[in-house]
Amino acid sequence: MSTSQNHDANVEPARQAVERLAREAGFDLVAITHAEAFDEDRGIALRRIDDGLMDGLPWFTRQRVEHGTNPEYLLAGARSIISLGLNYYPGPDEERDSGTGLVARYARGRDYHRLMKRRMRRLVIAMSTHPSLGRVDESLKARWFVDDGPMLDRAAAVRSGLGWFGKNGNVLNPTFGSWLLLGQIITNLELEPDPRLSKTCGECTRCIPSCPTDAIVAPYVVDNRRCISYLTIEHKGTIPRELRPAMGAWVFGCDICQEVCPVNRKAKATGDPNFGRRDLTTLDLVELLDMTEGEFRQRFAGTPLMRAKWRGMQRNACVALGNLGDESAIPALARALAAGDSLVKQHAAWALGRIGGNEARTALRSASGAEQDAAVNAEISLALDEMRAG
């Protein structure tokens, strides 16, 4: 026990206090694990790197994994990890308009990094003044992490019993399904750990064949390079041509392997106003393609969409328009092909080729005469060839 912990019968016990304070800070789930190293998870994560399955994420290094799986390295004297879950499920989707792009549910609102870190800080401050938990300036030490930190957030959540590993990679909880954002506080407080959940996916394998890009290469194993979430958000360059058709209308992230999951059918919707912004549920793709950088910033500031950046989102809009195949998008794609930057032009050319027809062909031919960029010209030629063949 921490030196400052109080054993007075009238004082709320430590474990109970953490749970209450976490809920008051705005978390839906709280569970506790000890602070021993995550040896098994470290081995798995390092193997993923070695196998090339994390390629494309230059920041996901061996050193990051080594540090992130060693709580003592992150906080000297670490004793416990408080795992926290935040439900972001906005409830069932309404009908969507044609010509619109899809945004993953976690991104339909405020950037969760800042939101969760603010809540975790509030929780640590509340813990520091609680009689069972001690004071920051005396004995309570804590550090908190969410997503962009080096910890394996899912491994911490699973070991603390907050959920189990789904075969799609996501952590599932019996009440909230996988629509949960995860974070954790490492502390020097000795708190009673929760047991791991005994639940598993059982015989179900539904998510695996549902992935349109075959990114779930084995149960529990996602090949980052094929995942639409990576392709639309983290990847900054040209999207491999062979994967574009499978990306459908997703312009930021992807929820397919969660949408098909039977556990998510019963998921409880969140009442948190920071999620479920209506204007981010679907995006008008032509509007997105015609936006200036200033307009993009104004519209999406403070949301996760900023991570993909203006150029990346316009690239994604082209792919989605190509897949939707709506001829009314041809003038906007032709404008992008004439005036966008190289990356956007390449994907606009591809989209025009995929939509096809005389108007698209004319736009491709007239752009090819004026185009100086070799990569764009190569995409125009391929698009015209494919139209001829198709």
Ligand code: B12
């Ligand atoms: C890199 C990353 C990505 C990459 C790579 C994904 C990946 N699978 O690794 C990309 C960009 C593709 C991505 C996508 C998404 N991500 Co992401 N991502 C991360 C990040 C930063 C690191 C993940 C990581 O360490 N991967 C390495 C591998 C080794 O870890 P793992 O997949 O968890 O692997 C474990 C299991 O496979 C298990 N395991 C292996 N074999 C076996 C066998 C058995 C039998 C069992 C039981 C278990 C098991 O052990 C492994 C090690 O613990 C975390 C945040 C963080 N700091 O942890 C968020 C995080 C995982 N992402 C998150 C989210 C929400 C998503 C998306 C749903 C977003 C979206 N809608 O577009 C998708 C989901 C894609 C998917 N199906 O996984 C959440 C997950 C929340 C949850 N409930 O699980 C996290 C935790 C962020 C957060 N703090 O909330 N992500």
Ligand code: SF4
């Ligand atoms: S998020 Fe989409 S692309 Fe990625 S594994 Fe799941 S279904 Fe596949």
Ligand code: SF4
């Ligand atoms: S779809 Fe089935 S196998 Fe996949 S995560 Fe959900 S329960 Fe597990």
